Amino acid sequence: MPYLTLNIDIQDRTALVVGGGTVALRKVGTLLAAGARVQVVAPALAEGLETLRQLGAISVRSASYAPADLEGVFLAVAASDNREVNAGVARDARERGILVAVANAPKLGTCTFPAILRRGELEIAVSSGGRCPAFSVQVRDRIAAVIGEEYATALERLAAEREKLLTEGNGSTYNAKLVRFQAERVLGQLAVDRDGA
Numbered sequence: 317m318p319y320l321t322l323n324i325d326i327q328d329r330t331a332l333v334v335g336g337g338t339v340a341l342r343k344v345g346t347l348l349a350a351g352a353r354v355q356v357v358a359p360a361l362a363e364g365l366e367t368l369r370q371l372g373a374i375s376v377r378s379a380s381y382a383p384a385d386l387e388g389v390f391l392a393v394a395a396s397d398n399r400e401v402n403a404g405v406a407r408d409a410r411e412r413g414i415l416v417a418v419a420n421a422p423k424l425g426t427c428t429f430p431a432i433l434r435r436g437e438l439e440i441a442v443s444s445g446g447r448c449p450a451f452s453v454q455v456r457d458r459i460a461a462v463i464g465e466e467y468a469t470a471l472e473r474l475a476a477e478r479e480k481l482l483t484e485g486n487g488s489t490y491n492a493k494l495v496r497f498q499a500e501r502v503l504g505q506l507a508v509d510r511d512g513a
């Protein structure tokens with residue numbers, strides 16, 4: 317099934333994670349890295365989540381999921397080990413027009429988490445359409461072997477050059493041509509640096 321790939325601004329919006337195990341911990345990490353306000357509801361918490369709670373990085377309701385947990389929520393993640401609970405979260409979220417990812421049954425949800433490679437503000441996301449997450453991870457790791465931290469610096473340089481260019485009042489055709497040329501030049505330089513030529 318094809319998915320719509322978007323980059324969602326989740327800064328200061330609330331994400332609810334149902335479940336407190338290892339999968340929940342991973343999703344929480346991704347959500348926090350994106351700047352979301354994270355609420356967890358679970359009767360028991362994995363160690364890493366307990367630490368995040370003590371640090372004040374997440375808020376926790378130590379109980380079983382209830383539909384009221386969805387109040388004010390932008391994105392929900394059903395990551396408990398109980399199929400019925402996860403299916404209930406999916407149904408309740410969909411009814412309320414809330415985005416929902418379901419860890420054990422992605423088809424019940426409306427979105428999935430990709431494997432992510434981050435180099436500064438450059439982000440590469442790999443998805444297998446839910447078919448094989450382990451494959452997504454390995455494809456991501458292959459890309460990581462080629463796209464190193466130097467790409468973060470390269471992006472910074474290009475972004476600064478582009479920002480300056482956009483203030484100079486040239487036409488967009490001219491700008492597009494120049495920005496593409498600059499990107500090509502910087503990528504070419506990265507290749508030279510890598511190959512030691």
Ligand SMILES: C[C@@]1(CC(=O)O)c2cc3[nH]c(cc4nc(cc5[nH]c(cc(n2)[C@H]1CCC(=O)O)[C@@](C)(CC(=O)O)[C@@H]5CCC(=O)O)C(CC(=O)O)=C4CCC(=O)O)c(CCC(=O)O)c3CC(=O)O
Pocket residue numbers: 342343346417418419420421422427428429430431432442443444445446447448449450451452453
């Ligand atoms: C559909 C999706 C929904 C979602 O969770 O959003 C989903 C679903 C399921 N995952 C399962 C298993 C595993 N998932 C991982 C790992 C990751 N899973 C992630 C995403 C997704 N997993 C979404 C689709 C992504 C895509 O399209 O490719 C990653 C990429 C991102 C993340 O979690 O944030 C993260 C890597 C993080 C990283 O390294 O960065 C590993 C471990 C590993 O391989 O290392 C295993 C064990 C090996 C195996 O079973 O494959 C199971 C079976 C559960 C069971 O057995 O009960 C289901 C349910 C099903 O498939 O029905």
Ligand SMILES: NC(=O)C1=CN([C@@H]2O[C@H](COP(=O)(O)OP(=O)(O)OC[C@H]3O[C@@H](n4cnc5c(N)ncnc54)[C@H](O)[C@@H]3O)[C@@H](O)[C@H]2O)C=CC1
Pocket residue numbers: 334335336337338339340357358359360361362379380381395396397398401418419420449
């Ligand atoms: N999408 C993915 O990336 C992956 C998904 N899975 C699936 O994710 C699910 C969770 O896996 P793990 O985190 O390893 O399990 P886990 O056993 O470590 O944690 C399960 C958590 O669910 C909580 N829970 C149980 N009933 C609940 C309820 N009514 N309300 C709220 N929380 C409740 C428990 O307290 C516990 O914290 C499993 O169903 C597994 O099939 C597993 C691996 C990867």
